[in-house]
Amino acid sequence: MxxxxxxxxxxxxxxxxxxxxxxxxxxxxxxxxxxxxxxxxxxxVKEIVEMVERLAGITSVSREYIKIILKITGVTFISEIASDIAKDCGYQAVANQVQIFGKLSVLVISFPVFTELISSIGKLLS
Incomplete structure (x- = not known):
């Protein structure tokens, strides 16, 4: 650090x-x-991925969900860095569009998790 x-x-x-x-x-x-x-x-990041994979092996969490979480984290970091660089260069509008695209990407990547969550809630209610 x-x-x-x-x-x-x-x-x-x-x-x-x-x-x-x-x-x-x-x-x-x-x-x-x-x-x-x-x-x-x-x-x-490599160390974090290895630790998360070890935790996934210990718990019953699917590796697909771990991949989704890591993808979301990567998209978040990259969009934040790109947005900050655009702001530093004086392009606030571009920075805002990068942030919006990052948020939409996170939403699209997380659809399988939401689908599984809704399916589990439906099973519990019936």
Whole structure:
């Protein structure tokens, strides 16, 4: 965490410094910094996936549901990062559209879970 915090501060300071010289340099530094931080965090995602798979093996939760949860988490992170980059570049409308698309994607990905939930409720009520 300390490495990411320091890297974030360095990227911000560099982006601010270059933004006064040429604004596009500040934006590019910000995007590259975000990309490196995201790639660094992918190592942690692998650990999380392994832990979730172990938990799924212990419990009776279907692996399909675990896959859905991981997909939803990935879509959420990617849409949030893309939205934040668009906001930093001054494109608020694009950022909002990315967020809406991310939310709709989460809804579509989660349909199998909702279907199973409604089916289970129907079985309990009859």
């Amino acid at each position: 300390l490495v990411i915090g320091i890297m974030g501060i360095v990227v911000v300071l560099m982006a601010i410094q270059f933004k006064s010289i040429k604004p596009e340099y500040g934006i590019m530094i910000s995007v590259v910094g975000c990309t490196f931080i995201f790639l660094y965090s992918l190592v942690r």
